[in-house]
Amino acid sequence: MRITTSYNLMLNLKTRIVTIAMLASSVLFLGACNDEDVEPEYIGNWYQTGLPDFEGITRRSAVGFTIGELGYAGLGYSANQERLKDFWEYNPVQKFWTQKAAFGGTARQDAVAFSIGNKGYVGTGYDGDYKSDFWEYDPASNKWKQVDSLPSTSGSGARQQAVAFTLGNKAYVGLGFDGNYKQDFYEYTPDDKGGNWKQITSFIGGKRQGAAAFVIGDKAYVGFGRGNTAVNHSDLYEFNPGAEQVWVAKAELTDHPRTNPLAVSLNNKGYIIGGIQASSLKDVWEYDPVGDAWTQKTSFEGGQRSYAIGFSLKNVIYYGTGTSGSFLDDFWGFDPSATQVDDD
Template identity: 40%
Template sequence: MTIFRKNFLLTTLLISITFISCSSDDATELLGNWTKMSSFDGPARSNATSFVIGDFAYVTTGYTGDEYLNDLWAYNSTGDYWEQKAAFTGPARSAASAFAMDLKGYVGLGYDGTNKLKDFYQYDPIANSWTQKADFGGSARYSAVGFQVSGKAYFGTGYDGNYLKDFYQYNSTTDSWTLVSGFGGNKRRNATVFVIDDKAYLGTGVNSGVNQTDFWVFDPNTEAWTKKRDLDDDEDDHDTYLITRSNAVAFSMNGLGYIACGEYSKTIWEYNPTTDLWNEKTALEGSARTDAIGFAINQRGFVLLGKSGTSYFDDAWEFKPLEEQSDDDN
């Protein structure tokens, strides 16, 4: 064999080894597994709202593509099944907002197909009954966020014909609303919020057709908003973030926050409040979707419902961030 032939074969072998090595390094798989749970028993829908009390998640309102809804369903997380409860007594609607406080659920705002709404209702799971409460203190709107943190509950942002950034606190003792300190971020609707260690983290959403990139934390003790790393940040030698979106869902568990789906996406990102950094996890193993709902029950995270084009979903998924992806549990 000639020297040229030997050198050629050696060079080819080294190139092949280098290519295989680089390919292996680049093929790092994302961590996280999705398990398909009991399908939602009510009609498939988008733009529903939910709140969690104890071991149960309550899902109400929404839109099927043909009608607005006011039914109420309770998900038993220990038994993995659904039960129908007393229907929401306000007008049927979509894009409402909700929170839970003092072992009761609260639902308000939204859109009924004609009107933007500001009515507000309390659900008592023991009595399985609804009571109308004082109207929301701001303008009638839809696609706002609702959350409870450190025993204080809030509605804010949304759309009333204009994009909004105001926040109001609800006092259940006096059944009244109070405008709270101004939010320093941009106006938006269809944002997401999750709560970690008595602080609320808000981001995503859209303003005049532009997805918002700013991300904020709210401290209810000082009523102060503090800006965190932008959702499209690509500095400091970490991976470029692709979190920016609207109509997504959010929840928190085990001291970490999660933003998933939205605008027909199926990706999910995990937020660490200690480092102010995000980490991409295994994408939803169901269909990509927008206008879904997400919640956590006893440190277990769930994503369900939503739509893609004219298809509306009734499937439900649990996300397990520490497990490797498996197709055997779906």
């Protein structure tokens, strides 16, 4: 009887030792997994508290731009599989959206938009057909008027998922897709007669759609997007609008290619947010033209999404709408220089 009892005690002790060892291994394994899952402490704070959602219905592939101290957003493609032409103004001080006159052209998605002085411009896109028309918005009169359409050496500038930016009193539009990928670029100068377009040096990075563009100082930067070889790019090119209109290759965002990211500029830095690689993304990257270098910032806290829009106003980057399994209408603020704060 005593031998049996001793044997049982030894067996129980061995069992406990094995169990403790297994538990310790599990803790170490889970700890290692958690370390990989937790994002490092990057700089930049996302917040939604105190900000209204976009006032229009949920959508993707809309446009956004600024005129003065106000933001504007509209058009796009809805969850009801309808193309839209509604147009909204955002006041960052009073924090509300106001509906404005509907876009003057046909309802569409994947258009481009920019502002020159106190006027906004929206054009190209897809309404069931590829579009080349452009429309000017005057916030003072809350009216749209059609201006000259985007030309092309092939006879029509019609395209979707092009890219656009403004330097001084001129705008630049190029790239995109019309059944074929494009790499041409055009300069627009507004005037009372509808403005005029002229072709400039083609983009040297190759044909692509869904590219990104931002402006820092007197230079523009264009890159990313999906090329005609079905590859998403991570490159970046600087455009100098001087007499020679030179494109210069700059630092790539190595190992982070994407198409359709949001691109904005703020305080002499450029920002790339989200986009699509194999799936939707939520990472944020800051480009410094002085050092020609990329720095990762705090990832978007609203989750992965694609085809979102945004703009920068009063030292804040605003970002919202798009799709992530469902269509979205939320809007977030991002301060890229602030320390991350949870639950705000």
